[in-house]
Amino acid sequence: MVKYPSGSLAAFRKPINKKENEIRHTYTHRKGVNFSDRGMTLEQQINESNKYYLNEEIAVVHKKPTPIQIVKVDYPKRSKAVIREAYFRQASTTDYNGVYKGYYLDFEAKETRNKTNFPLKNFHEHQIFHLSACLKQKGFCFTIIRFASLERYFVTPASFVINAWREKDKSSMTLKEIEDNSYEIKSGFRPTLPYLKAVDNFIADREREL
Amino acid sequence: MVKYPSGSLAAFRKPINKKENEIRHTYTHRKGVNFSDRGMTLEQQINESNKYYLNEEIAVVHKKPTPIQIVKVDYPKRSKAVIREAYFRQASTTDYNGVYKGYYLDFEAKETRNKTNFPLKNFHEHQIFHLSACLKQKGFCFTIIRFASLERYFVTPASFVINAWREKDKSSMTLKEIEDNSYEIKSGFRPTLPYLKAVDNFIADREREL
Numbered sequence: 001m002v003k004y005p006s007g008s009l010a011a012f013r014k015p016i017n018k019k020e021n022e023i024r025h026t027y028t029h030r031k032g033v034n035f036s037d038r039g040m041t042l043e044q045q046i047n048e049s050n051k052y053y054l055n056e057e058i059a060v061v062h063k064k065p066t067p068i069q070i071v072k073v074d075y076p077k078r079s080k081a082v083i084r085e086a087y088f089r090q091a092s093t094t095d096y097n098g099v100y101k102g103y104y105l106d107f108e109a110k111e112t113r114n115k116t117n118f119p120l121k122n123f124h125e126h127q128i129f130h131l132s133a134c135l136k137q138k139g140f141c142f143t144i145i146r147f148a149s150l151e152r153y154f155v156t157p158a159s160f161v162i163n164a165w166r167e168k169d170k171s172s173m174t175l176k177e178i179e180d181n182s183y184e185i186k187s188g189f190r191p192t193l194p195y196l197k198a199v200d201n202f203i204a205d206r207e208r209e210l
Numbered sequence: 211m212v213k214y215p216s217g218s219l220a221a222f223r224k225p226i227n228k229k230e231n232e233i234r235h236t237y238t239h240r241k242g243v244n245f246s247d248r249g250m251t252l253e254q255q256i257n258e259s260n261k262y263y264l265n266e267e268i269a270v271v272h273k274k275p276t277p278i279q280i281v282k283v284d285y286p287k288r289s290k291a292v293i294r295e296a297y298f299r300q301a302s303t304t305d306y307n308g309v310y311k312g313y314y315l316d317f318e319a320k321e322t323r324n325k326t327n328f329p330l331k332n333f334h335e336h337q338i339f340h341l342s343a344c345l346k347q348k349g350f351c352f353t354i355i356r357f358a359s360l361e362r363y364f365v366t367p368a369s370f371v372i373n374a375w376r377e378k379d380k381s382s383m384t385l386k387e388i389e390d391n392s393y394e395i396k397s398g399f400r401p402t403l404p405y406l407k408a409v410d411n412f413i414a415d416r417e418r419e420l
């Protein structure tokens with residue numbers, strides 16, 4: 001059995017004598033430090049969730065590394081290689097992909113501090129293109145959007161986001177539209193962000209359609 | 211319809227008046243330069259094939275970027291960001307993954323100049339671990355092994371490779387074992403390396419078992 005490395009979020013403990021819904025925004029660290037999920041970025045929350053899903057053999061999902069063009073590498077004696085000149089390259093995919101119960105998952109994670117809408121300019125063309133291409137291959141494709149000021153998380157099917165993005169003169173999705181077209185998830189303990197609950201719903205929806 | 215950028219392999223043309231099997235190792239470039247598939251690395255062949263599969267809307271498979279830990283970035287005025295100090299990090303997955311007809315694909319590409327066997331030390335523990343984890347999630351997991359000196363390509367189910375790797379005192383898979391447990395593919399024109407033919411067989415095998 002793979003164990004969480006010490007110091008990872010698995011070392012957090014639920015405060016006792018509190019009900020599930022009361023503890024949603026407050027965890028107690030082993031050393032007694034209190035903090036809310038505001039202390040983590042959305043990416044950190046998803047990465048922690050993916051570790052949990054991997055360790056529990058529930059799903060295998062990884063963040064794609066940032067693509068880098070390496071120009072110059074030094075190989076110092078008795079020491080590891082150092083990249084001395086490199087450039088960021090344009091990604092051609094989304095942030096995350098993986099496999100769950102035989103299904104291909106592909107998603108992009110986005111945060112906003114806006115309270116009433118999500119600006120569509122946050123999606124890049126290559127992300128929209130990639131999500132469309134994966135949808136055509138029958139992958140389960142979605143976005144996880146975090147409204148940081150509201151501490152709300154939405155798992156939105158890619159088809160909805162793609163259509164909104166392609167709509168002429170549409171610059172954002174309103175919170176209402178997102179509420180109406182997404183599966184909302186609550187941040188929690190194990191996993192930090194249980195986004196596979198939303199995926200289970202998408203799978204059930206598709207199977208009903210077949 | 212997405213087009214190949216000019217200068218990519220799509221610009222190659224089949225020589226006319228030759229039968230399929232005669233032209234397997236010789237292409238004629240638009241400008242008249244002859245070369246064989248020995249001129250490309252296995253990774254280049256797979257990347258070209260993935261471009262073809264993507265453009266033809268057959269599958270979406272990408273190479274994972276090398277994970278890099280970035281320590282220092284310069285932001286020169288009027289110029290793009292330059293990474294000035296960074297280190298190679300251990301990968302946690304295989305080289306490639308993606309989606310094909312709803313199926314999750316995951317594979318590792320390996321070359322050898324050996325003629326009679328493939329040394330198992332070429333597989334790293336994290337690759338074996340990752341392939342096992344994806345298999346448990348019902349992904350289609352395999353390796354593409356190129357015997358460069360023989361110009362032979364084998365698509366081998368991950369289950370076979372994992373078992374060989376875990377076998378005590380076994381240091382390599384013999385060519386014979388690989389022949390007996392793989393789907394052999396021929397390098398060709400479009401795509402350069404038609405590995406999805408092997409995947410079609412794996413899918414058919416699994417469906418027969420169900």
Ligand SMILES: [Mg+2]
Nearest residue numbers: 095108109110
């Ligand atoms: Mg993102």
Ligand SMILES: [Mg+2]
Nearest residue numbers: 305318319320
């Ligand atoms: Mg490799």
